[in-house]
Amino acid sequence: MVETLNLKKTAFVMIDLQKGIALRPHLVPYSGQQVLDKNERIAKKLANTQATIVCVHVKNDGPEILRPITDQTPISVQKQPADFSDFVLPIATDSSVKNLIHVKKHNWGAFYGTDLEVQLRRRGIDTIILSGIATSIGVDTTAREAYQAGYQLISIEDAMTDFNAALHNDTVEHIFTRIGRVRTTLEIIEMIARS
Template sequence: MKTNTQSAAPSSTQEQEPLLEWNKTALVVIDLQGWTKGVEYAPYSSETVVARAAELAERFREKGAFVALVHVSSRDFRDIPKPRLDASPPPMNLEEGWDDFLPGLGRAESDHVVVKKQWGAFHGTDLDLQLRRRGLDTIVLCGIASGIGVDTTAREAFHHGYRIIFAIDAMTGFTLAEHEHVRDFIFPRIGRIRTTEEILQVK
């Protein structure tokens, strides 16, 4: 079993190829917004995830690569799904500024903002359109929460044919079990798992 920050072992073919090409890769940051404040996560705190996501975003900007900041937002919540549930949804801090990006993320004017109404960042948004028009075929994913917004977006990206790289220590779950489940059983089957540092080291 891999540790929390251990990346999947690359195949011999992958070792011969660069992890990513900057001109074909986008960084997609999921839900690093006000409602995450004061919520407990595992294995990493929201502060740690924001700091690592900010490092990735800065590196992508330096390379002239595409950065998409995704958040949930609504004026009246009438456009947010309201399914009948067997379990209560995770806690959300819906005080003023709940949908604002966290300051530590260091949002830049060049970043593309994606507003979503559900877990995944593709359905009902322009994310796929923006990626395809720029000729991008790979996305690096990070954010909150590992087993909800990140996982759903990853599955959507997989269905759309994108290559996925998971910045595994720049995301976190509502529980450790949630994070470890997608890390160990889902993500390796639809993409590649790497640490923030491994992604930052790409030339």
């Protein structure tokens, strides 16, 4: 079966491709730079088309930070650098791209507590192409939220990465294949070209 996309009803949602996360060392199975390159390549293919491009970044070091009581030793809360949430993809700040929106989140997922769903519903979006960092945290939570909201979901396995390769692989294989489709960057680009 040849897969295509209805670009008018499709959003490419990139999770946490920001300076304080994407530029960290030791991301696996793909480096932060590999993930950035693949996301930039897809976003350029969608720039100024009928699709919607969504750059999501997290900011949670102020009074909005969650402080749950957990069984694990809490990660020490340190003041984040002022540029922690800055987007690092060139397309994210390219004013010539008219179909791009930014969403600031304060939780793992991009839906809860943000205007993402309002932005997507107003545009008639029914399909989300999903990527970002970290696969088992922000991407997974956003994928589950999208699934529960009734969106068709396509996760891009090689345009996301994690801090733990086993978690990346398990999330892709055991979660994303149950709530949507999993494709590669090349497959997504081919789908865009046919649409």
